[in-house]
Structure formats: C-alpha cells, structure tokens
Amino acid sequence: MPKMVVVGTIAFDSIKTPFGETDSTLGGSASYAAVAASFFTKPGIVSVVGSDFPEKHLRFFESRGIDTAGIEKAAGETFRWSGEYGMDINIARTLETKLNVLSSFSPKLPEEYRKADFLLLGNIDPELQLKVLGQMRKKPLLVIADTMNYWIENKRKKVLEVVKKADICLMNDSEARQLFGTPNLVQAAKKILELDSRLAIIKKGEHGALLCTAKGCFTAPAYPLENVVDPTGCGDSFAGAMMGVLAQSGDLSEDSFRRAVMYGNTVASFNAEGMGLQRMLALSKADIERRFREFREIVRF
Amino acid sequence: MPKMVVVGTIAFDSIKTPFGETDSTLGGSASYAAVAASFFTKPGIVSVVGSDFPEKHLRFFESRGIDTAGIEKAAGETFRWSGEYGMDINIARTLETKLNVLSSFSPKLPEEYRKADFLLLGNIDPELQLKVLGQMRKKPLLVIADTMNYWIENKRKKVLEVVKKADICLMNDSEARQLFGTPNLVQAAKKILELDSRLAIIKKGEHGALLCTAKGCFTAPAYPLENVVDPTGCGDSFAGAMMGVLAQSGDLSEDSFRRAVMYGNTVASFNAEGMGLQRMLALSKADIERRFREFREIVRF
Numbered sequence: 001m002p003k004m005v006v007v008g009t010i011a012f013d014s015i016k017t018p019f020g021e022t023d024s025t026l027g028g029s030a031s032y033a034a035v036a037a038s039f040f041t042k043p044g045i046v047s048v049v050g051s052d053f054p055e056k057h058l059r060f061f062e063s064r065g066i067d068t069a070g071i072e073k074a075a076g077e078t079f080r081w082s083g084e085y086g087m088d089i090n091i092a093r094t095l096e097t098k099l100n101v102l103s104s105f106s107p108k109l110p111e112e113y114r115k116a117d118f119l120l121l122g123n124i125d126p127e128l129q130l131k132v133l134g135q136m137r138k139k140p141l142l143v144i145a146d147t148m149n150y151w152i153e154n155k156r157k158k159v160l161e162v163v164k165k166a167d168i169c170l171m172n173d174s175e176a177r178q179l180f181g182t183p184n185l186v187q188a189a190k191k192i193l194e195l196d197s198r199l200a201i202i203k204k205g206e207h208g209a210l211l212c213t214a215k216g217c218f219t220a221p222a223y224p225l226e227n228v229v230d231p232t233g234c235g236d237s238f239a240g241a242m243m244g245v246l247a248q249s250g251d252l253s254e255d256s257f258r259r260a261v262m263y264g265n266t267v268a269s270f271n272a273e274g275m276g277l278q279r280m281l282a283l284s285k286a287d288i289e290r291r292f293r294e295f296r297e298i299v300r301f
Numbered sequence: 302m303p304k305m306v307v308v309g310t311i312a313f314d315s316i317k318t319p320f321g322e323t324d325s326t327l328g329g330s331a332s333y334a335a336v337a338a339s340f341f342t343k344p345g346i347v348s349v350v351g352s353d354f355p356e357k358h359l360r361f362f363e364s365r366g367i368d369t370a371g372i373e374k375a376a377g378e379t380f381r382w383s384g385e386y387g388m389d390i391n392i393a394r395t396l397e398t399k400l401n402v403l404s405s406f407s408p409k410l411p412e413e414y415r416k417a418d419f420l421l422l423g424n425i426d427p428e429l430q431l432k433v434l435g436q437m438r439k440k441p442l443l444v445i446a447d448t449m450n451y452w453i454e455n456k457r458k459k460v461l462e463v464v465k466k467a468d469i470c471l472m473n474d475s476e477a478r479q480l481f482g483t484p485n486l487v488q489a490a491k492k493i494l495e496l497d498s499r500l501a502i503i504k505k506g507e508h509g510a511l512l513c514t515a516k517g518c519f520t521a522p523a524y525p526l527e528n529v530v531d532p533t534g535c536g537d538s539f540a541g542a543m544m545g546v547l548a549q550s551g552d553l554s555e556d557s558f559r560r561a562v563m564y565g566n567t568v569a570s571f572n573a574e575g576m577g578l579q580r581m582l583a584l585s586k587a588d589i590e591r592r593f594r595e596f597r598e599i600v601r602f
Contacts, residue, residue: 088484183389185507186527206486207508210525219522219599224511226487258602298520299600301559 002044004247008122010047014082020275029122032233033240038064040244046070048105050078074101118247121145126158172203223269234268241267303345305548309423315383321576330423333534334541339365341545347371349406351379375402419548422446427459473504524570535569542568
C-alpha cells in the first residue's frame with residue numbers, strides 16, 4: 001500500500017523553449033509529481049491514459065518504485081498539451097490542449113489507496129479533487145492540493161471548497177492574489193489560514209516560496225539558476241518532492257515543513273535544467289542532498 | 302569630515318497611495334538614503350535645493366547627524382515629484398516631475414567630502430554621477446551607484462560607464478534585465494561582475510535582493526510585510542542603510558556585505574510602513590536590531 005498517492009494528469013507534452021524542443025514526451029502533473037516524490041517514497045498514481053499510451057511508460061514509472069495500479073486505461077487518446085516559452089522563460093504560452101480521455105475522467109481510487117496517509121491532489125478540475133477526497137476511507141494525515149488560474153476563474157467556489165478541505169492548497173503568487181483579491185501575499189496567506197489550512201504555501205516561481213503559519217512566515221529562496229532550459233512541471237515537482245519528504249519522515253512539525261519546502265525547491269530547480277523529465281531522470285539522491293546543503297550557504301548571513 | 306557621502310536629489314514629494322496622501326513633503330533619493338544611513342553613521346549630502354526650501358528641513362537633517370555642507374541653495378524652486386500607487390502598491394505612476402533647480406545642477410563637492418571613503422551615488426543623471434567621481438581626491442574604499450530605467454533608456458553608455466567605475470551598481474530586476482538584455486537575473490549579475498564590479502546586487506522589491514560574487518549568490522529575502530503603506534524611497538533607504546552599515550564597520554568582506562544587505566532590507570521594510578519619511582523618523586536602533594534578528598528566523602530551515 002503506497003503511503004503517498006498523487007492524483008493528476010498524465011500527458012504527452014510537446015514543448016518548445018529557446019533551448020530545446022520535445023515532441024510527445026511523457027508529462028502531466030502526476031508524472032512530474034510522482035517522479036519527484038520517488039526520490040523519497042514510493043507513491044501511487046491516480047490518473048487516466050488512452051489506448052495509445054505505451055507500456056514502456058508504465059514500466060518506467062514502476063522502475064522508479066511508482067505504483068501504477070491507479071492509472072486507468074480508457075478507450076481513446078491520451079491527454080496532450082503543447083506549449084512554448086519565449087526569452088522570458090517564466091511565461092508559458094499554451095499552443096494546444098487536447099483533453100481526450102481526460103474529458104470524461106472520473107477518478108476511482110484502488111481500494112489500497114483509500115487509506116493513504118499522504119494525498120497530493122495535483123492540478124486537475126477541483127470537482128475531481130473533491131471526488132477523490134470523498135473516496136478516502138479515513139482522513140489522510142496530510143492533503144495537499146494544487147490549483148491553477150484556469151480553475152480559479154471558472155470554478156472559484158469549488159477551488160475555495162478544496163482550499164477549505166485540504167490541509168494545504170498550493171498556489172502561485174498571481175493565483176493567490178487573484179483568488180483573494182489582494183496584491184499582498186502575506187494578506188493572501190492569512191486568508192488561506194483563515195480557511196482552515198494548517199499552513200499556507202505560496203509559490204513564487206523564480207523567487208522561491210513563502211510558507212506562513214499563524215506564528216509567522218518562512219521565506220524559501222529559489223535556487224539562483226543561470227540556465228533555465230524548460231520550466232514545465234516545476235510546480236508539480238516542487239509539490240511532489242515536498243510531499244515525498246514529508247511522507248518519508250512522517251514528521252509534520254513546522255520545521256519539517258520548512259525542510260520539505262526546501263527539498264521541493266531543490267528538486268524543482270533541477271527539473272528546470274532539462275527538457276521535460278530529462279534532468280530529473282539523471283538525478284541522484286546525492287545531487288539533491290548537495291544542492292539542499294548549498295541552500296544553507298545561499299541564505300546565510 | 303563625513304566618512305560617507307550621499308549624492309542625489311532633494312525633493313518635495315506629493316504622494317497618493319490607497320492608504321494615505323502627502324503634499325509637498327520632504328523626499329528625494331538623497332533624503333531617504335541619508336536618513337537611512339544616519340542610523341549607522343553621519344553622512345554628508347551633496348544635492349541642490351531652491352530658494353523655497355525651508356531652513357527647518359536643513360535643521361532636521363542636522364538633528365540626525367547629517368552634514369548639510371554639500372547642499373547647494375540655488376535660485377529657483379526645489380525639485381518636485383508627484384506620484385500615485387494603485388492597489389498593486391509596487392507600481393508607481395508618476396503624475397508630474399518638475400526638475401526646477403535640478404535641471405541646471407552641477408554637483409560641486411565641499412573639499413572635506415573629496416576624501417570620503419564611502420560614496421553613494423544616488424539615482425541621478427549618470428553624467429552627474431561621473432562628474433562627482435571625477436572630483437574625488439582619492440579612490441574611495443567603496444562606491445555604490447544607483448540607477449533607474451529612465452537613464453538606462455536614455456543614457457545607456459553613461460550608465461555602463463558608471464557600472465564600470467563604481468564598485469557596485471544597484472539596479473532592480475527589471476533594470477538589470479533591460480540593461481543586459483537577459484531575463485535571467487543570475488546571468489545579468491554575471492555581466493555586472495564582468496564589468497569590474499566587486500559584487501553585483503540586484504534589488505527585487507517585494508522579493509528581496511540578490512547578491513552575487515564570482516563564488517556564488519546570496520538570496521536576501523524581503524521582510525514579509527502585510528501592510529505596505531508607501532514604497533516611495535525604499536530603494537534609496539536600502540542603499541543608504543546598507544552603505545551606512547559598511548561605513549560604520551569598515552569591513553568589506555563578503556559576510557559583511559551580506560549583513561549590510563540585510564540591514565538595508567530591514568530599514569527599507571520599515572520605510573514602506575509609513576507615508577514618505579514618516580516611519581523612518583519614528584524608528585529606533587532597537588527596532589532595527591529586532592527586525593534584523595527576526596530575519597534569521599524567517600530564513601531558518
């Protein structure tokens with residue numbers, strides 16, 4: 001039984017950045033999050049793929065200790081996303097989204113996933129996130145939910161319900177500003193805390209992340225990367241690695257969350273150094289530990 | 302003889318933010334920088350005011366240990382700026398700029414300023430910054446120059462000459478991206494270092510600052526402020542406090558610079574909490590030390 005379950009998309013991504021190009025490679029929020037988590041724990045994936053999805057990708061997940069029992073194979077084609085990044089590599093322009101089998105997806109958790117202690121609701125329709133929550137046999141120790149501007153614009157009430165039900169709802173700075181109608185991130189974090197969240201984590205892309213509790217804030221820097229090759233999946237890698245670390249230790253103290261956020265930043269920074277999942281696949285645990293330690297020097301004063 | 306000299310503008314500012322309004326109050330880059338520096342050292346100001354400039358402002362500077370021998374009183378009116386901030390308090394909209402006596406200003410340093418060890422060239426025309434540098438009798442231990450997008454757009458070559466001649470040229474993230482034609486701040490910092498700077502400091506507003514040397518980077522967080530009342534002068538307060546700390550200790554090691562940047566962030570964060578210079582004037586050294594120590598807890602992991 002996996003300690004940690006990741007719900008999200010599996011996709012074929014076609015990405016173009018000033019530094020490289022991929023065509024129909026494995027991607028999607030669940031793929032990035034599960035691969036990032038796999039450095040620390042053996043997560044299970046809940047997602048859907050089409051009949052065109054090659055066995056080799058499933059074998060690949062399994063080779064990393066990722067449980068694939070929750071990946072449903074539906075008739076039709078796998079979800080496809082294509083996007084492009086310009087010289088300001090932080091801004092993605094979506095060229096095409098083909099939902100395919102994702103459009104009629106209704107997640108059904110394998111029985112052994114329903115008692116998982118750690119549940120990561122990756123960026124999918126908030127109604128699906130709520131459906132997954134309803135299938136759990138017991139309240140997980142920790143539920144982290146991710147979201148995006150598209151859902152905030154189109155299903156604001158459902159997103160707020162997810163924020164309320166999850167322990168932590170991840171959003172980036174512009175999403176938090178949009179959802180709570182304030183340009184001030186500390187104010188947005190306070191509003192997240194008022195919605196019953198144990199702590200608020202706001203992702204700030206190249207500026208790192210902000211973690212706030214009722215007691216105060218932790219500012220987590222991003223790794224000062226000189227060469228960002230492809231930022232696709234960085235938010236998912238951040239969430240996956242963060243929760244993987246927490247699932248591994250089982251420690252939910254604030255100090256443990258601070259370290260987990262820094263592991264999230266570490267793995268996400270590596271992810272940005274290669275096209276698609278490439279850099280993460282070449283990564284060792286020692287690489288991660290080295291950069292994690294480097295972060296202490298980066299913030300020292 | 303002041304150890305530290307600040308060159309910049311003295312202005313009458315009229316500011317409107319969602320949280321307050323001021324009319325013709327004391328402002329300008331030299332005022333903010335000198336007041337911020339005055340917590341740590343007794344700086345001298347080089348600037349120009351008009352015949353309408355009240356004596357009480359000069360007395361005010363002196364009451365803070367600021368030397369006013371370098372403030373020239375010219376015939377005409379004092380420089381005036383009026384600006385407005387919207388709900389996204391980080392973006393200033395200039396309503397009016399009246400250069401007045403500033404338009405024909407040619408800085409002339411009092412003889413006792415020409416051997417100062419610490420020279421802060423606040424945000425003024427880069428040609429005036431170069432003129433000041435030419436008047437120094439000996440090479441100062443440390444020259445920090447500030448600039449802004451207006452000069453980068455209109456006098457790019459002169460700005461690059463200042464970057465080359467100063468030990469440190471402060472710019473904010475968008476200015477660095479603009480000057481060096483790269484969206485990547487670490488790359489921009491490397492280009493600053495190539496221009497003979499001993500270290501590069503890029504201000505990132507609400508995201509803090511980045512300090513880079515050939516050896517690596519220091520990411521300095523901004524204080525997580527919940528209520529930003531008026532950000533006018535935050536960049537100048539940052540620069541003034543930073544150099545004030547360095548002038549006080551005389552220590553130019555990298556560790557000392559890291560601490561100085563954090564004192565700069567500390568004083569700038571206080572400055573944003575009140576209209577104009579208001580908050581800084583009510584500030585004690587103990588307040589500064591308390592927030593500086595709080596920063597250690599904010600970055601701890």
